[in-house]
Amino acid sequence: MPIITVQANQLSLETRRELVHELTQSAARIMGLPPETIVVVLECRPAEDYAVGGVLLADRHREGS
Secondary structure, eight states, rough: OOOOEEEEEEOOOHHHHHHHHHHHHHHHHHHTTOOGOOEEEEEOOOOOGOEEEEEEHHHHHHOOO
């Protein structure tokens, strides 16, 4: 039973649905397994919990506005 873990910022429900569907289909095809055996775990956190280059993503978004 493969487990795919994705860490990401907040995603809409529709985006989550699309992401888990595509990951499941791709992994099943590549690994030659039934989709029912693929587990996808989403760990979505707010932009305030991530930083790149010492700058919070929440602040980077603000700077670009």
